[in-house]
Amino acid sequence: MAGNGLNILVIDEDPARAALLEGALVEAGYTHVVTLRTTANLHQRIVAIEPDVIIIDLQNPDRDTLENMFQVSRSVKKPIAMFVDQSDDDAIRRAVEAGVSAYVVDGLKKDRVRPIVEVAVTRFESFSQLLRERDEARTALADIKRINRAKGLLMQYRGITEEEAYSMMRRTAMQQSRKIVDIADSIITAFELDAGLLGDRHHA
Amino acid sequence: MPEANLPVIRAGFIALTDCAPIVVARELGLDLEEGIRIEPVRLPSWAAVRDQLAFEKLECAHMLGGLTLAMHLGLGGFRSEMMVPLLLGRGGNAITISVALYEEARTLMKGRVIFDRAQSAAMLAAVVQARRAAGEASLRLASVHAYSSHSYELRAWLAHGGVDPDQDVELSVVPPPKMVEALRAGQIDGYCVGEPWSQLAVEEGIGRIMATKADLYPYSPEKVLALRRSWATGHAETVSRLVAACVAAMRWAAQPANRNALADMLAGPDYLDTDREVILGGLMCAPRLVPGETRQPVADYLSFGGLDLGYPYAEAGLWLLAQMRRWGQVGAGHEDEVSAIFDTTIMDGIGRQDAGSHTNAGRRMAAMPFDGNAFDGGDVEGYWRRFPIRRGA
Numbered sequence: 001m002a003g004n005g006l007n008i009l010v011i012d013e014d015p016a017r018a019a020l021l022e023g024a025l026v027e028a029g030y031t032h033v034v035t036l037r038t039t040a041n042l043h044q045r046i047v048a049i050e051p052d053v054i055i056i057d058l059q060n061p062d063r064d065t066l067e068n069m070f071q072v073s074r075s076v077k078k079p080i081a082m083f084v085d086q087s088d089d090d091a092i093r094r095a096v097e098a099g100v101s102a103y104v105v106d107g108l109k110k111d112r113v114r115p116i117v118e119v120a121v122t123r124f125e126s127f128s129q130l131l132r133e134r135d136e137a138r139t140a141l142a143d144i145k146r147i148n149r150a151k152g153l154l155m156q157y158r159g160i161t162e163e164e165a166y167s168m169m170r171r172t173a174m175q176q177s178r179k180i181v182d183i184a185d186s187i188i189t190a191f192e193l194d195a196g197l198l199g200d201r202h203h204a
Numbered sequence: 205m206p207e208a209n210l211p212v213i214r215a216g217f218i219a220l221t222d223c224a225p226i227v228v229a230r231e232l233g234l235d236l237e238e239g240i241r242i243e244p245v246r247l248p249s250w251a252a253v254r255d256q257l258a259f260e261k262l263e264c265a266h267m268l269g270g271l272t273l274a275m276h277l278g279l280g281g282f283r284s285e286m287m288v289p290l291l292l293g294r295g296g297n298a299i300t301i302s303v304a305l306y307e308e309a310r311t312l313m314k315g316r317v318i319f320d321r322a323q324s325a326a327m328l329a330a331v332v333q334a335r336r337a338a339g340e341a342s343l344r345l346a347s348v349h350a351y352s353s354h355s356y357e358l359r360a361w362l363a364h365g366g367v368d369p370d371q372d373v374e375l376s377v378v379p380p381p382k383m384v385e386a387l388r389a390g391q392i393d394g395y396c397v398g399e400p401w402s403q404l405a406v407e408e409g410i411g412r413i414m415a416t417k418a419d420l421y422p423y424s425p426e427k428v429l430a431l432r433r434s435w436a437t438g439h440a441e442t443v444s445r446l447v448a449a450c451v452a453a454m455r456w457a458a459q460p461a462n463r464n465a466l467a468d469m470l471a472g473p474d475y476l477d478t479d480r481e482v483i484l485g486g487l488m489c490a491p492r493l494v495p496g497e498t499r500q501p502v503a504d505y506l507s508f509g510g511l512d513l514g515y516p517y518a519e520a521g522l523w524l525l526a527q528m529r530r531w532g533q534v535g536a537g538h539e540d541e542v543s544a545i546f547d548t549t550i551m552d553g554i555g556r557q558d559a560g561s562h563t564n565a566g567r568r569m570a571a572m573p574f575d576g577n578a579f580d581g582g583d584v585e586g587y588w589r590r591f592p593i594r595r596g597a
Contacts, residue, residue: 058255061248061379067280068350068377084282096259101251 008116009051010035011042011060014127021055021123028119043069053113054080054103055120058096070103081106083113091117098124143181150184153191210241211442216253216265217244219381219476221399221486222293222427223266224466224508228453231469237452238445246474249379250349257430258284263439264446266292267430269524270351275430276545277538279351285433288521289447289550290514292427293454296486296506297354297417298402299361301394302387303495305331305343306412321415322574325365332372346378346386346395356527357420358396363593364575369531370595387411398426399486399506400478407482409495416491418504420574425520436547447550450514457508463487515551518543519581526579530588532595539584 008030012018018035025033034049036042039062046054046069056063070080083102084092091114095102098121104113147169154165169187173180213235217223226244229235235242245262247253250271256262258275269288276286309327310317312334318324328343335342345362347355359369369375378386383401386392388410405411417426429450436443457466467487471480485491489505492498521542528534573579577590588594 058252059248061382063249063251064349064377064379067251071280071350082280082282093259096255096261101255 005032006030006052006112006116007032007050008034009046009049009054011039011054011056011066013037013057013060017057017124017127020127021120024119024123025116028115030116039065042066051080052105052108053083053116055116056101056103058099058101063101066103080104083117088114091121095121098128100124143184146181146188147184150187153187157191207236207241210236210239211439212241212243213263213442213446214243214245214261216247216256216262216267218250218253218266218379219246219478220266220296220401220427221470221476221483221506222296222508223475224457224470225290225292225429225450225453226266227469227475228457228466229449232453232456234452234456235446235449238449240442240445240449242446242449244474248381250352257432258282260432260435263435264429264431266427268349268352269425269428269520270353270356270528271349272428272430272545273521273524273528273542274351274533277534277541279534286545287431287433287436288428288516288546289431289436289443290429290450291425291516291520292429292450292514293457293506293508294426295417295422295504296398296426297357297396298399298413298491299358299394299396299415300387300402300405300411300413301328302390303410303412305393306414321419322361323365324414325361325363325367327365327414328362328373329366332367336372343373343394344376344392345373346376346383346392348380348383348397349377351528351533353417353424353426353524353527354396354398356524356531357417359531360527360575361396361415361420363591368593384408384410399491400476400483403482403485403491404478406492406495407479407485412495413491413493416502416505418502421523422504424523428516428520444550444554448554451551451554454508454514516546516548518546518548519579521546522581522584523579526584526588529584529596530591530594532597536585 008025010018010021010033012021012035015037018037022033022035034051036045039060042062042065056066067082080103083104095117100117100120102113102117102120150169151162151165154160154168155162158165160168169180169183173183176183215226217226226242230242230244247256250268253262253265253267254271254275257265257267272286272288274280275284277283309331312330313327318327331343345358347358349355355375362369362373367373376392378392378395380397380401383395383397384404387395387405388408402411402413406413429447431443456462463484467480467484470476470483471478476483485499486506488499489503489507490499490501491505493500522539525534525538525542529536577587579587588596
């Protein structure tokens with residue numbers, strides 16, 4: 001298997017993404033994979049693990065600390081450098097795009113590292129896709145809740161049926177070329193404003 | 205032209221007071237006046253700024269001068285040809301140590317303290333000796349990056365006080381916004397960082413400022429506006445507008461009357477996300493140096509001059525190169541390459557009305573060195589080799 005013998009360290013504060021990446025690496029035949037969720041005691045951990053390849057989230061705030069450790073520390077036995085394959089600029093560009101950064105032991109053949117970075121990039125990309133889909137699903141759910149609330153307000157105060165309320169909103173949305181959820185928001189705001197004004201009058 | 209059609213310039217920055225030129229240009233709409241739209245992008249580490257700039261996720265960045273040289277020279281992994289059309293301000297750095305370490309030093313020196321900030325590292329020399337004799341752990345000090353002015357200032361200050369930065373203490377790197385947290389947690393005993401992260405430690409009562417950049421190398425370069433040379437070459441007109449917007453922002457930021465507004469602007473959640481009062485001490489050039497004591501004027505503590513100070517004179521690059529040579533970070537013979545990064549053509553093009561004032565910048569930088577070694581941009585090798593404590597070969 002391609003990965004035999006290589007020590008891979010994954011540093012990722014997101015436990016779900018870390019698990020996804022670790023699973024994919026093991027599946028690809030890399031048996032020595034260690035995952036760290038925090039950068040606490042990073043120096044000691046690296047000395048103990050002696051990684052050949054480190055995969056870390058590009059946005060991790062401790063990357064400067066990590067890079068400096070490789071540059072100056074005498075206790076990190078294997079000199080580690082940032083993985084940049086100048087012959088394959090597109091691959092690196094894709095890694096930066098996906099938010100992956102990789103560090104490798106000096107002298108390690110690029111061909112041995114590239115598939116690891118490739119796995120990481122793919123997993124980071126699919127993880128972002130998952131997050132996007134989750135956010136979209138959340139938005140959709142929130143939209144439905146707001147539409148239902150507007151519908152309820154119309155039914156209560158106009159004395160119309162649910163079906164009539166919905167078609168009134170849909171008609172308005174089409175006429176004004178706006179989304180139905182925006183119409184729902186306008187209705188909710190209008191009713192809240194009205195209730196507020198009534199409240200004020202009541203107190204006055 | 206409608207705003208949506210203007211060329212967008214993504215500008216990376218780190219949460220530091222001297223990112224102000226970029227923030228002010230955007231917040232006051234000085235970018236729109238120049239026919240461009242600056243999009244500030246806050247990033248969590250210098251490594252992220254470097255990567256995103258090199259791989260075209262950003263057009264420009266608020267950048268460490270030394271790291272810009274390192275990128276250009278291909279140190280630390282990859283090479284990207286760089287260009288610096290503007291220096292983004294001056295000063296702003298300070299060396300802070302924990303209150304506990306200061307007390308340890310004061311006790312060892314039997315209450316004899318050193319008030320001259322340029323010489324104050326000698327107090328740490330006493331701690332280094334005592335701890336070594338007792339077989340105790342060495343001092344742990346941090347800067348923000350190996351190729352940062354902060355690292356060079358901390359090293360120079362220590363060396364001048366008789367502390368070898370590589371042999372006598374443990375130097376590490378911590379990102380600026382996490383410095384105070386690291387000091388509070390006892391992970392480090394002191395650090396050199398840019399504002400507002402020195403003031404914050406003092407205001408919180410856990411740190412004490414021992415020296416400032418103004419005490420050491422007041423005219424040496426600080427952050428730069430860094431661009432990829434390939435992008436700059438293809439977008440000369442846009443670069444010129446970008447520099448003009450930043451220069452206008454620096455002029456505004458340099459006005460004492462605008463300090464309060466600037467502190468409010470920077471304090472926001474999208475920028476420094478910290479207390480405006482903490483930012484203000486640095487902006488007023490009147491930092492609090494000791495917890496509980498009154499603020500004290502420090503000339504040139506932090507400034508955004510106009511054209512003069514932003515002028516990217518070659519000596520700024522050569523000074524950084526000399527530091528890199530002194531500490532063994534790069535081989536000899538890069539003078540011409542480094543001078544070429546600092547490109548004065550844009551400033552010469554937009555700033556005729558102020559011409560004349562910037563010719564002295566390099567000369568001023570050489571004057572009155574705290575360590576007695578006068579810098580000469582024409583003799584980088586001779587300069588750093590005169591230091592008794594040095595790593596270069």
